[in-house]
Amino acid sequence: MAGIYIHIPFCKQACHYCNFHFATSLRHKNELVAALLKEIEIQQEYLGKETVGTIYLGGGTPSLLDISDIRSLVEKIRAVYVVAENAELTLETNPDDINEEKLISWKETGINRLSIGVQSFFEEDLQWMNRAHTGEQAMVNLQLATQYFTNITIDLIYGTPGLTNEKWKHNVETAISFNIPHLSCYALTVEPKTPLQKMISQGKAQDVNPDKQSEQFLLLMQWLEEAGYEHYEISNFAKPGFRSGHNSSYWQGKKYLGLGPSAHSFDGNSRQWNVSNNTIYIESIGKGIVPFEKETLTPVQKINEYIMTSLRTSEGLDMDKIEKGISDKLVEKAEKYINYGSMKQESNYLILTKEGKLLADGIAANLFIS
Numbered sequence: 016m017a018g019i020y021i022h023i024p025f026c027k028q029a030c031h032y033c034n035f036h037f038a039t040s041l042r043h044k045n046e047l048v049a050a051l052l053k054e055i056e057i058q059q060e061y062l063g064k065e066t067v068g069t070i071y072l073g074g075g076t077p078s079l080l081d082i083s084d085i086r087s088l089v090e091k092i093r094a095v096y097v098v099a100e101n102a103e104l105t106l107e108t109n110p111d112d113i114n115e116e117k118l119i120s121w122k123e124t125g126i127n128r129l130s131i132g133v134q135s136f137f138e139e140d141l142q143w144m145n146r147a148h149t150g151e152q153a154m155v156n157l158q159l160a161t162q163y164f165t166n167i168t169i170d171l172i173y174g175t176p177g178l179t180n181e182k183w184k185h186n187v188e189t190a191i192s193f194n195i196p197h198l199s200c201y202a203l204t205v206e207p208k209t210p211l212q213k214m215i216s217q218g219k220a221q222d223v224n225p226d227k228q229s230e231q232f233l234l235l236m237q238w239l240e241e242a243g244y245e246h247y248e249i250s251n252f253a254k255p256g257f258r259s260g261h262n263s264s265y266w267q268g269k270k271y272l273g274l275g276p277s278a279h280s281f282d283g284n285s286r287q288w289n290v291s292n293n294t295i296y297i298e299s300i301g302k303g304i305v306p307f308e309k310e311t312l313t314p315v316q317k318i319n320e321y322i323m324t325s326l327r328t329s330e331g332l333d334m335d336k337i338e339k340g341i342s343d344k345l346v347e348k349a350e351k352y353i354n355y356g357s358m359k360q361e362s363n364y365l366i367l368t369k370e371g372k373l374l375a376d377g378i379a380a381n382l383f384i385s
């Protein structure tokens with residue numbers, strides 16, 4: 016089954032580390048929603064009538080939308096595409112947007128999974144990141160959300176300069192105490208052209224420490240394993256039955272359609288990405304044209320993408336999915352990592368060990384074929 020992603024490019028304020036596409040003014044919200052509704056129609060052939068198994072409203076901050084906007088978008092998708100009866104419908108939210116009325120309304124629109132951007136429960140860390148919510152809001156509204164939704168994932172960030180191992184443990188234990196069945200945990204990365212990068216280069220913020228990040232990642236794996244979570248992808252942990260269907264589709268190379276400015280799509284052979292500019296997007300869609308760039312993947316690129324994504328998953332890289340001559344070369348290259356203890360081979364699968372997961376992207380890049 017295929018997936019649909021809708022990018023809502025608005026946020027209350029700019030988090031210092033963020034390099035996603037968003038605007039902090041809601042001035043053009045109505046035009047943007049109207050354009051999205053139109054793009055849903057224009058792109059109706061993209062998935063080739065494949066049934067849609069997951070819909071993901073991400074951003075940006077989709078929880079800033081009015082409930083009527085969310086309802087229109089979901090209803091439009093259901094009207095234009097074949098959506099599975101038990102489709103996973105995720106809404107990204109921030110803790111400061113959650114209240115009882117919204118939770119009830121979101122549920123009524125068919126949203127059955129919430130992704131909540133908690134990042135930390137500590138006030139000083141939230142301020143350092145320039146998040147719009149407080150630690151208190153994260154606690155109170157997470158508790159509230161669990162009364163209406165069982166399928167919840169929260170995002171947490173580690174490796175920030177102010178986060179000691181004790182504080183990191185507190186964040187993870189708090190999530191576990193709320194019985195949150197899915198956690199996405201990311202090491203803070205300093206992306207180009209972000210306020211954080213500027214602050215670090217000007218000496219106004221401390222840079223990240225890779226050794227501390229590795230230590231906190233190892234601790235995270237240990238704590239969540241002990242708490243019964245499956246570490247099913249480098250940054251993702253789930254209680255049995257709560258893996259993200261949407262993200263799993265990406266990692267399994269399934270088709271997905273991305274709608275909205277900056278959204279990416281994949282049809283099995285090519286990738287395309289919409290323009291990262293709200294005004295250009297709205298104007299172009301108004302003329303009936305989706306403004307995107309496209310790249311057709313070569314057979315080599317497809318294999319390398321498979322190496323990169325599969326090694327990040329707990330199932331690992333299935334060598335049966337790769338042509339024999341190439342998979343033999345892969346095993347040869349993998350041998351040194353197996354000897355280092357970074358990787359193991361189980362029947363026809365190459366799987367990263369805990370230590371290997373610390374170096375996942377580098378190991379994958381070294382296995383790439385040319």
Ligand code: SF4
Nearest residue numbers: 026029030033074075
């Ligand atoms: S709320 Fe999310 S998308 Fe918006 S600026 Fe912060 S991290 Fe980026």
